[in-house]
Amino acid sequence: MTEMEKGVMVRLCAKILAETDLYESDLEVRSLIDWVCVSGQMKENNNKIRSLTGKYKKIEPECREGVREKLERMKKLCEERDSLYEKQNALKGQREKLEKGFVR
Numbered sequence: 001m002t003e004m005e006k007g008v009m010v011r012l013c014a015k016i017l018a019e020t021d022l023y024e025s026d027l028e029v030r031s032l033i034d035w036v037c038v039s040g041q042m043k044e045n046n047n048k049i050r051s052l053t054g055k056y057k058k059i060e061p062e063c064r065e066g067v068r069e070k071l072e073r074m075k076k077l078c079e080e081r082d083s084l085y086e087k088q089n090a091l092k093g094q095r096e097k098l099e100k101g102f103v104r
Helices: 003-019 027-103
Strands: none
Touching (some): 003 027
């Protein structure tokens, strides 16, 4: 069935329902209509999910690469900081030795 045929059938059903009380009086009609509505919503949601997933897949590699670069820079900064702390502690030890020499 083509999309146009489906659209015509839905419009025809909507007109019939608007002119009758079938939705209220016939449980099968109600279930069929609810099924069509739920299925349509599921299809729409799936299309949105696919679209968002496609966008994510396009963006994700760039984001990951950016994160990798940032992590590498942060790692280098941390290594440099740690090295400076070690030098600072060594200098502090030297200064304490010198200070002890002043007391004599």
